[in-house]
Amino acid sequence: MSLLALQQDFRAWLHVGEAPSDPRFAEDARAGLDIYQNNYRGQIVACLDESFAVTRAWLGDEAFQDAIIAHAGRMPPHSWSLDHYPDDFPSTLAQLYPGDAEVAELATLELALGHAFVAADAVPVATGDLAGVEWDHARLHLTPSLRMCGLTTNAPAIWSAITAETMPPPVELLPNRGEILVWRHDETPRFRTTDQAEADALRHIDKGMNFGSLCAALVDAGGDDPAAVAGQWLAQWISDGLIIEIEGETRCVN
Amino acid sequence: MHIATFDGFGLGMRKPHYPAFVEGQVDVDFVEVISENFMVDGGQPRRILRQVRERYPVALHGVSMSIGSAQPVNPDYLIRLRALVDEIDPLFVSDHLCWTGIGGFNSHDLLPLPYDDETLDVVAANVGRAQDAIGRAMLIENPSSYIAFGHSTMTEWEFLDRLCERSGCGLLLDVNNVFVSASNHGFDALAYLDGVPAHRVRQVHLAGHSQGEALLIDTHDQPVCATVWDLYAHLVGRLGPVATMIERDDAIPPLAELLDELATARRVADRSLREAA
Numbered sequence: 226m227s228l229l230a231l232q233q234d235f236r237a238w239l240h241v242g243e244a245p246s247d248p249r250f251a252e253d254a255r256a257g258l259d260i261y262q263n264n265y266r267g268q269i270v271a272c273l274d275e276s277f278a279v280t281r282a283w284l285g286d287e288a289f290q291d292a293i294i295a296h297a298g299r300m301p302p303h304s305w306s307l308d309h310y311p312d313d314f315p316s317t318l319a320q321l322y323p324g325d326a327e328v329a330e331l332a333t334l335e336l337a338l339g340h341a342f343v344a345a346d347a348v349p350v351a352t353g354d355l356a357g358v359e360w361d362h363a364r365l366h367l368t369p370s371l372r373m374c375g376l377t378t379n380a381p382a383i384w385s386a387i388t389a390e391t392m393p394p395p396v397e398l399l400p401n402r403g404e405i406l407v408w409r410h411d412e413t414p415r416f417r418t419t420d421q422a423e424a425d426a427l428r429h430i431d432k433g434m435n436f437g438s439l440c441a442a443l444v445d446a447g448g449d450d451p452a453a454v455a456g457q458w459l460a461q462w463i464s465d466g467l468i469i470e471i472e473g474e475t476r477c478v479n
Numbered sequence: 480m481h482i483a484t485f486d487g488f489g490l491g492m493r494k495p496h497y498p499a500f501v502e503g504q505v506d507v508d509f510v511e512v513i514s515e516n517f518m519v520d521g522g523q524p525r526r527i528l529r530q531v532r533e534r535y536p537v538a539l540h541g542v543s544m545s546i547g548s549a550q551p552v553n554p555d556y557l558i559r560l561r562a563l564v565d566e567i568d569p570l571f572v573s574d575h576l577c578w579t580g581i582g583g584f585n586s587h588d589l590l591p592l593p594y595d596d597e598t599l600d601v602v603a604a605n606v607g608r609a610q611d612a613i614g615r616a617m618l619i620e621n622p623s624s625y626i627a628f629g630h631s632t633m634t635e636w637e638f639l640d641r642l643c644e645r646s647g648c649g650l651l652l653d654v655n656n657v658f659v660s661a662s663n664h665g666f667d668a669l670a671y672l673d674g675v676p677a678h679r680v681r682q683v684h685l686a687g688h689s690q691g692e693a694l695l696i697d698t699h700d701q702p703v704c705a706t707v708w709d710l711y712a713h714l715v716g717r718l719g720p721v722a723t724m725i726e727r728d729d730a731i732p733p734l735a736e737l738l739d740e741l742a743t744a745r746r747v748a749d750r751s752l753r754e755a756a
């Protein structure tokens with residue numbers, strides 16, 4: 226048997242506890258195999274514990290441990306970085322708690338905050354940088370730390386309460402599906418909730434739509450005072466530090 | 480491939496002590512960091528490492544390259560490591576003689592290898608790929624192990640010797656790991672230390688371990704034990720001055736405790752060098 230076959234045998238032991246059949250494992254290997262399996266499981270538990278402290282507090286220790294076991298069985302680590310292992314945990318929670326959307330949404334928020342913490346560096350434009358921008362043709366570049374996640378519950382309020390060590394509010398379903406924006410300002414991850422319209426606008430901007438086209442699309446959509454809405458969004462994006470570059474007739478770059 | 484020598488005393492930098500290292504307040508000659516903790520796009524970790532690098536030589540120590548996998552090293556990993564190497568200009572770049580995953584699975588543990596010609600071909604090829612990708616020679620560290628494979632045809636130190644010859648890599652010798660594996664597998668730790676190619680050793684790790692139910696476990700959460708200090712003294716007598724550091728990965732104590740342990744390392748090395756002179 227090859228080295229590859231031996232390693233596949235070892236993987237089966239770690240992941241599903243299937244005792245190695247390869248005769249190259251010594252008869253007295255069991256104590257050592259147990260240590261490796263214990264290390265493997267310990268890494269998974271520590272990783273998810275650290276990444277989802279708020280979700281754990283919301284679910285309770287026992288339910289959270291059950292979720293870890295379910296996730297580890299469903300999805301073993303696949304990346305060279307253990308930091309990537311939490312990425313799929315919210316989807317496991319969504320499967321385990323189909324009637325409690327706030328659980329997966331809490332985990333998604335924690336995950337997005339973690340991603341924002343180590344996202345690529347970028348310097349946001351300042352209000353003073355905007356003189357001379359031709360807004361009709363201006364193309365906005367968003368901070369690479371920005372993540373947008375769908376929202377159907379008051380999970381952000383629950384997150385804030387648990388983080389502040391106060392009594393979390395009861396779960397509420399939002400009347401309309403919303404979105405949560407997560408990004409990093411300086412070295413601190415931030416988030417705010419918004420509606421679908423602003424999140425869609427940011428997605429269009431991210432795909433290259435210029436600001437004039439965005440305004441035209443708002444007019445076509447027939448909402449109230451589209452120019453004012455676009456202006457408010459832009460002011461908020463700049464204030465939040467979401468815009469890192471504006472390409473227009475006058476180039477404004479940090 | 481040439482690998483520079485450095486004979487100072489350092490510490491593995493762990494999160495609770497980041498501020499002290501950033502401020503340059505720690506009396507060490509070099510710092511070692513876990514490469515993967517800084518192989519991120521940006522943010523606070525990279526800023527901290529840049530600041531620490533302004534004050535100390537930095538060694539990059541990896542845990543996920545998986546040079547023993549029967550598949551080529553992940554190219555994405557190597558691209559990210561190269562970017563970090565280019566930014567930090569590290570003193571050394573090291574990883575372990577082990578495999579961590581295979582076929583889209585990653586254990587995030589240092590898994591053991593059989594020591595035979597097939598494994599030597601695999602590891603030498605992977606070290607060669609890695610060195611080509613990062614543009615410099617690596618140091619390979621001996622792991623602690625809890626399983627020995629009956630079909631191994633050479634000892635670990637013979638394997639490391641041949642690996643160095645084949646790939647041009649150097650060695651990072653973890654004296655605690657030698658002690659743990661020697662205890663677990665019943666070989667002579669002194670024979671190991673006398674068997675490694677001395678001219679290839681560029682760095683030494685000192686750490687602690689725990690007694691498991693049947694085996695010693697490389698927990699790196701304890702002070703260095705007396706036997707490991709004796710082994711270190713023996714090794715320094717053979718090698719001469721060598722970059723040495725205390726490595727603590729869990730139950731991280733106050734910095735003062737680690738510096739006390741590092742002072743012990745300096746005393747042990749000084750005494751050993753005087754006796755060898």
